[in-house]
Amino acid sequence: MEYRLVLPGLVVAARSETPPREVPGGVLVAGREVTLHHTFGLTRFYRHGWQSWSPTAWVELGTPPMPIEPPIRRVQAEDPVYAASPAHGGSGLGALEGRDGRVLLLGALGIGARVEADRQALRGFYEEGTGEWFVGYGEEETVFARYADLLREHLGWRSVGPPPRVWCSWYSYYQAISEEVLLRILNDLRGFPFDVFQIDDGWQLDVGDWAPNARFPSGMEAIARRIDAAGFLPGLWLAPFLVRPSSRLCRERPEWLLRNAQGQPVVAGFNWGGVTYALDVTHPDVSSWLVDLFRQVRGWGYRYLKLDFLYAGALPGVRHRVSAREVAYRNALAAVREAVPDAYILACGAPILASLGIADALRVGPDSAPFWGETDDRDDRSRPAALNALRTTLHRLWLLPLVHVDPDVVYFRSRDTQLTPRQRALLQDLALITGYKGTSDPPAWLDQAEREALRHFLQWTPRVRRLGRCRFELDDREEDFSEIVATL
Ligand code: 9PG
Numbered sequence: 001m002e003y004r005l006v007l008p009g010l011v012v013a014a015r016s017e018t019p020p021r022e023v024p025g026g027v028l029v030a031g032r033e034v035t036l037h038h039t040f041g042l043t044r045f046y047r048h049g050w051q052s053w054s055p056t057a058w059v060e061l062g063t064p065p066m067p068i069e070p071p072i073r074r075v076q077a078e079d080p081v082y083a084a085s086p087a088h089g090g091s092g093l094g095a096l097e098g099r100d101g102r103v104l105l106l107g108a109l110g111i112g113a114r115v116e117a118d119r120q121a122l123r124g125f126y127e128e129g130t131g132e133w134f135v136g137y138g139e140e141e142t143v144f145a146r147y148a149d150l151l152r153e154h155l156g157w158r159s160v161g162p163p164p165r166v167w168c169s170w171y172s173y174y175q176a177i178s179e180e181v182l183l184r185i186l187n188d189l190r191g192f193p194f195d196v197f198q199i200d201d202g203w204q205l206d207v208g209d210w211a212p213n214a215r216f217p218s219g220m221e222a223i224a225r226r227i228d229a230a231g232f233l234p235g236l237w238l239a240p241f242l243v244r245p246s247s248r249l250c251r252e253r254p255e256w257l258l259r260n261a262q263g264q265p266v267v268a269g270f271n272w273g274g275v276t277y278a279l280d281v282t283h284p285d286v287s288s289w290l291v292d293l294f295r296q297v298r299g300w301g302y303r304y305l306k307l308d309f310l311y312a313g314a315l316p317g318v319r320h321r322v323s324a325r326e327v328a329y330r331n332a333l334a335a336v337r338e339a340v341p342d343a344y345i346l347a348c349g350a351p352i353l354a355s356l357g358i359a360d361a362l363r364v365g366p367d368s369a370p371f372w373g374e375t376d377d378r379d380d381r382s383r384p385a386a387l388n389a390l391r392t393t394l395h396r397l398w399l400l401p402l403v404h405v406d407p408d409v410v411y412f413r414s415r416d417t418q419l420t421p422r423q424r425a426l427l428q429d430l431a432l433i434t435g436y437k438g439t440s441d442p443p444a445w446l447d448q449a450e451r452e453a454l455r456h457f458l459q460w461t462p463r464v465r466r467l468g469r470c471r472f473e474l475d476d477r478e479e480d481f482s483e484i485v486a487t488l
Pocket of ligand 1: 053170270348
């Protein structure tokens, strides 16, 4: 059915399956597909990436979308179903810059939706089934806030209390961690106001085999006790929906793998020197394995869980139970949530909308790194780089009322880094804006002034005011990210 949607300051022609219903700040429509005809021409489009690492920014409709290169990167950089699409599109929502700086937003209130745009239309569709949509037109901040309010009602929210201050092992030692190294750092961290000490990738036997390797001879429970005794919440990294072919799990339970129509395991990416596969999270044996795994991890004493590469649970494939892929993912994450009700869950590499209401925190950008990244290198904005992390995170701050927003770690060290002091300050200021504060700098890598700067950062909670799309006031100091993250 064709409708004319009358929004304050704009009339758009829409095709939807039900008549529009007015709500504060816009209208609700329902249907598998909604098309809004606009008259903004070749304007800018808000492209919302599918999972944590997927490029997210305002892009020019007049410039064709740039697929991630090389193609093997696509499955872990963005939604692989649309990675080569010639149309500009994003996951769950999309927006256009209209007149007078106002913004037209089309946002799904259910999961598994996509929004595409061209010079004439903004079109949303659910991949499977049907659902509701919000259409709003107005000031950018207001329209996104209204959409966030509605997502809260439809998907729930969990950001209770202030976000945590986390020491994470990844961005200094990477996989080269051991019980010995971590206990030394733990000792050096005494007196620093961190809430969480989080062990990242490197403790496990293999991806899929979630037991300690030989570098953790005392086991995971013993180190959790030491972390607890030092006054921090024990945190642990796992990639529960992912397996490496070398893992015992993969060899012994081939029937647990997500497969394509030809019966081949679905490739979930290339990491740790080879391919990775995904689990079929709808398989009843996988579900009970996941519940047992998380009860065990919780039993070891870990109450902060960084769950990574979660998109693997939502990849296209043939599943044991037929359900939309993001629904399958959401159900699996909800089952993990239920298995460890008192654990704090940080979802990473995670489909954004499908994790809302279940995860306590979401990584909303690619990995931060001790180097900047290239402004003119547009091949792959999902790669680890400080610039990529800043760009994508800055464009997802509208999620703040729904979930703790993790911008990834910041750096204080001047050794083992290519970041300039100014670049380090930009990362630190973004973390002060979201309130989620993480670093991997071991105190032993910092000089006296850097340690004091870290301490001050952890203790400071500035009053944050948004002055523009990328301009903020932190107490009385202004920070401006506009130049560096203007567009993709
Ligand atoms: C551990 C790391 C850290 C990090 C996570 C995640 O696209 N990639 O190739 C890609 C690889 C690794 C990666 C992100 C993207 O990092 O975000 O914080 O936990 O895993 O292996």
